[in-house]
Amino acid sequence: MVELEPDSATVARPRPWRSATRARAGSGRGAAGAVRARLRLVTAVTVLCVLTLAALSVPVLSAAPGTVDYQAIRLPPGPGHPFGTDTSGRDLFVRSLAGLRVSLLVAVVSTVVSTVLGTVVGALSGASGGWVDRLLMRLVDAVNAVPHLLLGIVIVALYQGTVLAVVLSIGLTHWATVARVVRSEVLGLRNRPYVDAAVSAGAGRWWVLRNHLLPAIVPQAALSAVLLVPHAVFHETALSFLGLGLPPHLASIGNILSDGREGVLLGAWWIVAFPAGLLVATTLSVSGIAAAWRDRTIPTRRSELTL
Amino acid sequence: MGAVVERRGLDAAEVRTRSRAPAGRARTRAVAGLVVRRLVLAVPVLLLVSFAVFLLAAASPFDPIHQYYGVQIFDASAADVARVRQQLDLDRPVLVRFWDWLSGILSGDLGTSRSMRAPVADVLARRLPWTLLLTCCGLALAVVFSLVIGTVAAWRQGGWTDRLITALGHALEGIPPFVVALLAIALFSLGLGWLPVAGLTDAGSSLGPGQVLEHLVLPAAVLGLSQAPWLVLHVRQSLLAAFTEDHVTGARARGLRERVVVARHALPTALLPFVTLIGARIPELVTGAVLVEEVFSWPGVASAVVTAAKAADYPLLAILTLLATAAVLLGSLLADVAAVLLDPRVSADG
Numbered sequence: 286m287v288e289l290e291p292d293s294a295t296v297a298r299p300r301p302w303r304s305a306t307r308a309r310a311g312s313g314r315g316a317a318g319a320v321r322a323r324l325r326l327v328t329a330v331t332v333l334c335v336l337t338l339a340a341l342s343v344p345v346l347s348a349a350p351g352t353v354d355y356q357a358i359r360l361p362p363g364p365g366h367p368f369g370t371d372t373s374g375r376d377l378f379v380r381s382l383a384g385l386r387v388s389l390l391v392a393v394v395s396t397v398v399s400t401v402l403g404t405v406v407g408a409l410s411g412a413s414g415g416w417v418d419r420l421l422m423r424l425v426d427a428v429n430a431v432p433h434l435l436l437g438i439v440i441v442a443l444y445q446g447t448v449l450a451v452v453l454s455i456g457l458t459h460w461a462t463v464a465r466v467v468r469s470e471v472l473g474l475r476n477r478p479y480v481d482a483a484v485s486a487g488a489g490r491w492w493v494l495r496n497h498l499l500p501a502i503v504p505q506a507a508l509s510a511v512l513l514v515p516h517a518v519f520h521e522t523a524l525s526f527l528g529l530g531l532p533p534h535l536a537s538i539g540n541i542l543s544d545g546r547e548g549v550l551l552g553a554w555w556i557v558a559f560p561a562g563l564l565v566a567t568t569l570s571v572s573g574i575a576a577a578w579r580d581r582t583i584p585t586r587r588s589e590l591t592l
Numbered sequence: 593m594g595a596v597v598e599r600r601g602l603d604a605a606e607v608r609t610r611s612r613a614p615a616g617r618a619r620t621r622a623v624a625g626l627v628v629r630r631l632v633l634a635v636p637v638l639l640l641v642s643f644a645v646f647l648l649a650a651a652s653p654f655d656p657i658h659q660y661y662g663v664q665i666f667d668a669s670a671a672d673v674a675r676v677r678q679q680l681d682l683d684r685p686v687l688v689r690f691w692d693w694l695s696g697i698l699s700g701d702l703g704t705s706r707s708m709r710a711p712v713a714d715v716l717a718r719r720l721p722w723t724l725l726l727t728c729c730g731l732a733l734a735v736v737f738s739l740v741i742g743t744v745a746a747w748r749q750g751g752w753t754d755r756l757i758t759a760l761g762h763a764l765e766g767i768p769p770f771v772v773a774l775l776a777i778a779l780f781s782l783g784l785g786w787l788p789v790a791g792l793t794d795a796g797s798s799l800g801p802g803q804v805l806e807h808l809v810l811p812a813a814v815l816g817l818s819q820a821p822w823l824v825l826h827v828r829q830s831l832l833a834a835f836t837e838d839h840v841t842g843a844r845a846r847g848l849r850e851r852v853v854v855a856r857h858a859l860p861t862a863l864l865p866f867v868t869l870i871g872a873r874i875p876e877l878v879t880g881a882v883l884v885e886e887v888f889s890w891p892g893v894a895s896a897v898v899t900a901a902k903a904a905d906y907p908l909l910a911i912l913t914l915l916a917t918a919a920v921l922l923g924s925l926l927a928d929v930a931a932v933l934l935d936p937r938v939s940a941d942g
Contacts, residue, residue, distance in 0.1 A: 423636070423637075424640075426637060427636075427637045427640045429875075430641070430920050430921055431641055431875075431913060431916065431917050431920070432874075432876075432879050432916050432917075432920065433875065433879065434878075434879040434882055435878060435879070435882065435897060435912070435913055435916050436913070438882075438897055438898065438901045439645055439909055440648060441901065442900075442902070443648055443651065443652045445902075445904075515766065519768055523768060523770065523879075523883060526768075526770050526883070527883070527886055527898050528898075529898065529901055529902065542770065542771065542774070546774060549774045549775075549777060549778045549782070550777070550782070550789065552778075554775065554778040557771060557774045557775060557778070558775065561767065561768075561771040564766075564768075564771075565767050568766045569762070569763065569766045572766070
């Protein structure tokens with residue numbers, strides 16, 4: 286990929302064309318841009334907090350979550366059911382929030398798996414150099430060359446219908462990006478004077494790795510972990526939607542959408558629209574927070590949201 | 593792995609003037625070298641991927657014999673089951689099976705798909721053209737759409753069109769393709785009744801270009817739309833960068849028309865990273881194809897992945913994984929070749 290130079294990617298530089306007459310909304314880093322960015326961050330944090338709280342509390346608080354009621358199948362959104370009901374007459378509001386909880390939990394656990402794996406591989410690769418580095422980087426290339434969802438499907442086919450399979454299939458396919466980031470960070474750190482000082486003072490490879498390199502890559506690794514969460518949510522829902530993910534009795538957003546497939550053909554669009562809306566709101570707020578964090582830690586380059 | 597772009601002004605100028613006469617032949621040789629190097633590198637990657645799939649298959653607790661027999665396994669005698677196991681090569685160690693499979697592939701025998709109950713080669717021959725049709729149409733739609741929309745957004749930067757496009761792009765990045773597909777079915781097929789819901793032809797009608805085209809519109813549009821946000825935002829971003837470059841300022845100073853400046857001076861500089869990006873998006877295109885084919889019951893190879901996975905049909909799954917990996921490698925190779933051919937400043941050392 287061709288990286289844009291940092292200064293040409295920022296749009297703050299005074300431009301001879303059009304910029305003299307019109308302020309650049311949302312893209313400048315002047316006072317208005319800062320206010321807008323702060324507003325966006327606050328919105329993202331608020332939305333995420335509200336959704337997480339709702340996902341944690343509503344399914345517990347509601348009287349009988351997931352009660353099947355064949356008197357009330359496919360009711361459109363209305364007073365009793367804010368999101369309507371699904372093909373089995375279950376209240377979609379409660380079910381979607383329960384599903385959001387499951388999806389987020391699976392996504393976070395698999396993100397942790399792949400971040401740990403990626404950090405270990407990346408740190409090992411960057412700190413060792415030589416043939417270990419080359420071998421591990423070829424492995425990273427190979428993993429990156431297989432479309433993630435496809436590799437995930439192959440792994441899920443191992444232990445069909447278990448939570449572990451989904452966690453492994455997401456965790457084992459997404460560590461490669463983290464490994465790349467961590468490796469380049471380690472490579473950058475290796476030439477720092479304090480590392481040189483430690484090495485000349487007789488510190489061993491592992492000591493340097495543990496005391497100087499690992500603490501320094503934690504922020505980068507954590508940032509890539511947060512960036513991974515929306516992607517992991519997408520993969521969980523996609524796998525469950527295809528009928529390969531979580532067992533059907535576990536309400537995840539993917540399972541609900543999978544049920545909603547028939548619902549849509551029968552005209553019940555709300556079975557898809559509302560759970561998907563919750564999903565999109567969650568992933569967008571997570572990636573909004575991650576983008577703000579990245580802008581703060583790497584301030585020379587304005588980021589676009591990436592999922 | 594990407595081709596390295598040298599963007600230093602003096603270097604570029606020097607390369608351009610120096611390599612005026614023999615440029616054609618040197619360029620051809622550079623491209624040929626790039627292709628050969630990438631093909632050599634692809635072999636270990638493909639081997640590694642296929643071996644990994646076989647290891648995963650061997651570790652699976654799911655016994656393919658159950659898939660072969662279905663419920664009838666309870667009526668089958670132990671001797672029969674053992675004979676079928678032997679026929680399906682299920683009782684031999686994984687390394688032996690991998691070696692057999694590999695030598696089979698090299699001699700043109702792709703094995704037999706258990707879930708489709710047909711030779712893998714037949715399954716591919718029947719399904720691959722439909723997938724190629726769908727993905728090519730989807731990608732073409734996405735590219736054209738994002739070039740137009742991205743240019744409009746960059747041109748009207750900061751205005752309400754730009755803000756709307758950027759906001760929609762970020763929102764669409766977060767919506768999974770299958771949700772877009774389901775909502776598109778709800779709106780265009782069921783709500784408005786313009787297009788068929790799914791499949792390749794209407795029930796009972798024969799396969800013809802008109803039927804296929806009618807059924808292709810919605811899946812291809814959804815696939816294109818699911819890839820578009822990244823491309824649109826990228827085109828916008830690199831056009832914005834291009835607008836600040838000196839030759840664009842120069843063109844403006846000479847009083848050229850706005851349309852000429854954008855289309856002939858700014859856009860070509862922005863196109864090079866765009867080509868690289870398209871090559872890098874092939875994995876996402878495959879992911880999108882799996883989901884879109886599944887929702888629209890499109891009879892391609894991508895939806896066969898799901899069928900094969902549900903039945904633990906590893907001969908088919910391994911080939912399809914290899915095929916997707918090869919597509920990804922080929923995509924990045926084509927993008928890099930295009931970059932080398934389009935821009936003389938790019939060095940072909942990837």
